[in-house]
Amino acid sequence: WLEALEALDNEVDYSIYDKDGDGVLKPTELGIVIVSASDHEHGVVRNVERCSNAAQGKYVVLDGVRLTRATQWTTQDASSMSTLTHELAHLLLNLNDMDNYKDVEGQPRTHSPTDPRHYSLMSENWVGTPHIDAMNKLALGWVPPVVVDKSRWLQVTDVKDSATVYVLPRLGSQGKEYFLLENRQPGRVDDPLFDEGLPDEGLAVWHIIDPDGSNASVDLATPPMCSADNRWLVDVDDDGVESPKNNVRRGV
Numbered sequence: 001w002l003e004a005l006e007a008l009d010n011e012v013d014y015s016i017y018d019k020d021g022d023g024v025l026k027p028t029e030l031g032i033v034i035v036s037a038s039d040h041e042h043g044v045v046r047n048v049e050r051c052s053n054a055a056q057g058k059y060v061v062l063d064g065v066r067l068t069r070a071t072q073w074t075t076q077d078a079s080s081m082s083t084l085t086h087e088l089a090h091l092l093l094n095l096n097d098m099d100n101y102k103d104v105e106g107q108p109r110t111h112s113p114t115d116p117r118h119y120s121l122m123s124e125n126w127v128g129t130p131h132i133d134a135m136n137k138l139a140l141g142w143v144p145p146v147v148v149d150k151s152r153w154l155q156v157t158d159v160k161d162s163a164t165v166y167v168l169p170r171l172g173s174q175g176k177e178y179f180l181l182e183n184r185q186p187g188r189v190d191d192p193l194f195d196e197g198l199p200d201e202g203l204a205v206w207h208i209i210d211p212d213g214s215n216a217s218v219d220l221a222t223p224p225m226c227s228a229d230n231r232w233l234v235d236v237d238d239d240g241v242e243s244p245k246n247n248v249r250r251g252v
Contacts, residue, residue: 128197
């Protein structure tokens with residue numbers, strides 16, 4: 001990592017990207033991706049730091065600015081950018097992983113009901129090109145919420161053609177619990193609007209709970225994996241049916 005960044009310093013002046021002039025180069029100012037060939041598809045976001053005992057000190061300063069985070073992407077096929085897209089969502093949007101599973105040697109992998117799997121870029125994105133899920137789109141301010149608090153007919157458009165997420169509040173929860181609706185339809189091969197490879201289609205229902213809320217399907221004693229927006233995903237079903245009441249809190 002460090003060797004690559006230092007070699008690039010001969011061609012790039014990192015300081016010109018420090019837009020706020022604070023001497024710290026943040027991913028929102030410059031997204032750094034280090035690509036290497038490998039027969040194993042993998043991505044990771046790391047802090048740009050030296051070993052703690054390095055003579056030059058822990059932080060990496062080039063052109064007078066401190067580099068903070070970068071993404072490394074190893075791939076055999078650079079034309080397939082699903083993994084890179086996932087890692088850039090970590091780096092640039094500060095989104096967390098949403099996959100939630102358990103591996104036991106000699107047994108099939110088991111997934112928690114809170115794992116959106118193929119329906120979110122932040123989970124099992126390597127089998128297709130899923131959109132960012134409705135909750136994260138709202139948190140990012142990418143789509144306007146439409147609150148549905150009484151009976152009415154809705155025409156929910158495919159997310160590839162829509163910029164709306166419908167919010168169904170659970171009455172009496174004081175905004176701490178709600179459902180999100182979106183229409184997910186599989187995209188065609190190499191669809192520029194994504195969602196290629198979805199295993200199913202139809203109305204996706206996301207059940208969201210605020211940290212201070214309570215619900216029978218949440219183990220309130222389970223320590224959360226917290227994130228900036230501090231919401232927890234409880235369950236997600238593409239058929240509108242709630243998952244069994246053994247869900248685990250999951251930070252997103």
